[in-house]
Amino acid sequence: MEVDYIWGTTTNNAISVQKLEQHFRENFQSYKPEYYVKVPGRVNLIGEHVDYCGYSVFPMAIEQCIVVAAKRINNQQTIQLTNLSSERYENVSKNISSISTDSLSKSPCWSNYFLCGVRGAREYLSESQLRPIENVGFLFAVAGNIPESSGLSSSSALVTAAVMATLVGYGVQISRLELAEISAKCERYIGTAGGGMDQAIAVNAKQGYATRIDFNPLTIKQFRLPNDVKFIVAQSLAVKNKAASNDFNTRVVECRLASQIIAKRLNLEWKHMTVLATLQKNLGNTLDQMIELVHQHLHVDKYSKKEICEILNVSKNELDEVSLTPNTIDVTEFFLHQRALHVFEEAKRMETFCKLCENSGSASDLGKLMDDSHSSLRDLYQCSHPDLEELVDVCKRGRAYGCKLTGAGWGGCVVAMVPSAGAEEFVKFVKDQFYSKRNADEKCMFTTNPSEGACAYLKP
Numbered sequence: 001m002e003v004d005y006i007w008g009t010t011t012n013n014a015i016s017v018q019k020l021e022q023h024f025r026e027n028f029q030s031y032k033p034e035y036y037v038k039v040p041g042r043v044n045l046i047g048e049h050v051d052y053c054g055y056s057v058f059p060m061a062i063e064q065c066i067v068v069a070a071k072r073i074n075n076q077q078t079i080q081l082t083n084l085s086s087e088r089y090e091n092v093s094k095n096i097s098s099i100s101t102d103s104l105s106k107s108p109c110w111s112n113y114f115l116c117g118v119r120g121a122r123e124y125l126s127e128s129q130l131r132p133i134e135n136v137g138f139l140f141a142v143a144g145n146i147p148e149s150s151g152l153s154s155s156s157a158l159v160t161a162a163v164m165a166t167l168v169g170y171g172v173q174i175s176r177l178e179l180a181e182i183s184a185k186c187e188r189y190i191g192t193a194g195g196g197m198d199q200a201i202a203v204n205a206k207q208g209y210a211t212r213i214d215f216n217p218l219t220i221k222q223f224r225l226p227n228d229v230k231f232i233v234a235q236s237l238a239v240k241n242k243a244a245s246n247d248f249n250t251r252v253v254e255c256r257l258a259s260q261i262i263a264k265r266l267n268l269e270w271k272h273m274t275v276l277a278t279l280q281k282n283l284g285n286t287l288d289q290m291i292e293l294v295h296q297h298l299h300v301d302k303y304s305k306k307e308i309c310e311i312l313n314v315s316k317n318e319l320d321e322v323s324l325t326p327n328t329i330d331v332t333e334f335f336l337h338q339r340a341l342h343v344f345e346e347a348k349r350m351e352t353f354c355k356l357c358e359n360s361g362s363a364s365d366l367g368k369l370m371d372d373s374h375s376s377l378r379d380l381y382q383c384s385h386p387d388l389e390e391l392v393d394v395c396k397r398g399r400a401y402g403c404k405l406t407g408a409g410w411g412g413c414v415v416a417m418v419p420s421a422g423a424e425e426f427v428k429f430v431k432d433q434f435y436s437k438r439n440a441d442e443k444c445m446f447t448t449n450p451s452e453g454a455c456a457y458l459k460p
């Protein structure tokens with residue numbers, strides 16, 4: 001009997017390559033895949049909602065992943081897409097050279113995430129590289145077991161897998177850092193103004209390690225986690241597609257406006273200060289000094305668009321152009337003090353967390369930082385959800401050292417740090433207290449083992 005290779009082996013819904021290959025053949029006239037690409041999801045331990053402000057993050061890859069089975073087709077320009085979950089994700093066929101950024105931002109449907117990646121890969125190529133492959137099309141079949149819209153970065157695994165599958169098919173070599181950067185750039189075509197954490201960890205993760213990611217320039221440093229604790233991810237069961245509303249981009253824009261208003265108050269070139277870390281760099285300040293500036297220059301009450309225009313001395317149209325995204329121009333109120341305070345304090349927590357990991361700090365100190373991160377996300381950043389709050393409460397009662405939402409929030413998952421010796425008891429407690437009332441099963445929770453980053457295979 002042929003061996004079936006599976007990915008995401010410790011999870012109940014591991015991906016079977018046999019099934020994916022069979023699906024590929026059924027949908028694509030009995031052709032066999034030529035190669036495979038696998039890209040993992042991630043869980044972020046600390047440094048939440050700071051990457052797009054230029055601050056560092058501390059995620060690790062999870063075992064759950066996106067797998068793409070692929071084949072090049074000569075003498076045609078189409079790309080054909082199919083998904084193993086065909087009841088949820090319809091087949092799509094598209095001319096490869098006519099993927100427009102306008103059409104990608106119109107709908108966050110699954111195929112548009114994939115096409116963002118194909119477009120991003122093609123933008124990376126020069127005219128002379130594109131010419132000989134003008135008449136190369138692709139067959140792609142996708143399978144995934146990352147819980148979707150749950151803060152574990154299924155979207156970026158999908159986009160990054162599409163970039164890789166396209167470049168591998170074209171025979172183009174690329175460094176991991178470049179791959180992460182182009183994947184982050186092209187995922188923005190879907191409409192979310194994310195910072196690049198998800199794609200950077202998906203590509204650069206190393207088995208057994210958490211990764212510190214710094215931006216501008218993108219740099220990666222691997223860290224061992226304490227071995228007497230386990231990190232457990234649990235779904236709140238509330239889901240949130242980040243590109244389907246303007247909540248995520250509103251936070252990005254609030255941070256941008258906070259940065260620009262402080263810059264204006266300090267007589268700096270405010271239009272260039274689109275990112276809080278750039279403002280800090282220009283001022284040569286410490287994070288504590290930045291926190292002082294938030295208290296001095298940003299009021300706690302909401303800002304209206306009119307007030308912001310008056311402070312910056314611009315028209316509404318100019319503000320739309322300089323500071324807002326297409327889906328935030330109709331937002332009427334902005335909370336700048338709270339968002340900027342979260343970012344600077346979270347950046348401090350992330351630095352402390354890394355130092356504690358390096359110097360064998362205590363689990364309770366690490367856990368306290370995770371708890372503080374969560375409180376700040378709930379109260380200052382307002383990106384939690386009532387079901388997720390109930391889950392955090394259960395995790396704390398189950399004696400987690402620390403627990404926080406992971407990813408963008410508004411639902412999704414929490415990550416809890418628990419003593420290794422008490423992990424089994426913890427899982428049982430959360431099942432009893434949270435999942436049993438919801439008739440949900442044990443697939444909703446898993447212990448994470450830091451996994452390897454993206455790979456391409458000729459055979460699985």
Ligand code: ADP
Pocket residue numbers: 066083089108109110111113142143144145146147148149150151152153154155156158240241242243407
């Ligand atoms: P996440 O927190 O998981 O990144 P997003 O809202 O950013 O959530 O993206 C979720 C979207 O990604 C889904 O709505 C779907 O369009 C796409 N997606 C994720 N996983 C898959 C998959 N296995 N197959 C097809 N599309 C997927």
Ligand code: NG1
Pocket residue numbers: 044047048049050051052150151152153154155156187192193194195196197198242406407408409
């Ligand atoms: P999720 O929830 O996985 O879509 C988002 C952003 C990250 C980061 C986190 C919050 C994208 C692709 N991802 O993740 O860049 O800002 O939220 O820390 O925009």
Ligand code: MG
Pocket residue numbers: 153154155156242
């Ligand atoms: Mg996402």
